[in-house]
Amino acid sequence: MSEGKSNRRAYTSPLRCNQKENTRDRILDTVAEIISEGRILDFSVKDVAVRAGISYGTVYRHFPTRESFLEALYEIASEIMDQSSPFNPQSLDDIPAMAEKTLEIFEERATLVQAFTIALYANNVKPKSRHQRDHKIQEMVMERNSRLSLGAARQITAIISNLYSSLTWATLRQRYGLNSNETADALNWALQTLIKDITRHEED
Known part of the structure; x- marks a missing residue:
């Protein structure tokens, strides 16, 4: 008898798991909407629950603090980008085309990406994946022109990385319309122009 009870407790309903995931996604979509409106510092778990039409207790079980919302947003946005548009250029010449594909993903998930970007910069988060990407770009810059000093290579890397970012995408869309x-x-024009100019760049 006890064995039967144990087996029943161990059973996990796929439907219940799907419902849990759907609830979590609905909560995060609501958080993304709120943050995209500029309310990154003045919303609460209760605000999210009311707007999502989900009980406070349910939202709290998934995300007990505002910080947990932001962490989840970063994780889901990073996962989408890694799966949909992994950063694996063979040379600098690949970057403009990769950036174009990444922008398409930004447009498809605009609210989520915008919220992720706001949260990232408002909290001064520096993801490890971004550091790795910058390092790879710098290596390719120095391969393209071995005469560059480390300082010049870092400057060029900074510009390329900034162009290839959700922040630049959001700025061009929102600030400049x-x-x-x-x-x-x-x-695409900015990246191609900069990359072509690297071979002509020399230190004074």
Whole structure:
């Protein structure tokens, strides 16, 4: 008898798991909407529950603090980017095309990416994956022009990395009112121009 009870307790319903995931996604979508409106510092678990139409207790079980919301947003956005557009260029010449594909993903998940970007910079988060990407770009910059000093290579890397980012995408879309095609064209031109100029760049 006790064995039967033990087996029943160990059983996990796939439907219940799906419902739990759907609830979590609904909560995060609501958080992304709130943050995208600029409310990164003045929302609470209760605010999210009311807006999502989910009980406070349910939201709290998933995310007990505002910080837990932000951590989850970062994780889900990073997972989407890693799966949809992994950063694996063979040379600098691959970066403009990769950036164009990344921008398409930004547009598809605009609210989430915008919220992620706001949360990232408002909290001065420096993801390890971003550091690794910067290091790879710097290596390719120095391979392209071995005459560059370390300082010059770092400057060029900084500009390329900044162009290839959700922050630049959000700035061009919101501050300057560029549509998706205009944003893609502007960033593609900037990246290609900069990359072509690296071979002509010499230290004074």
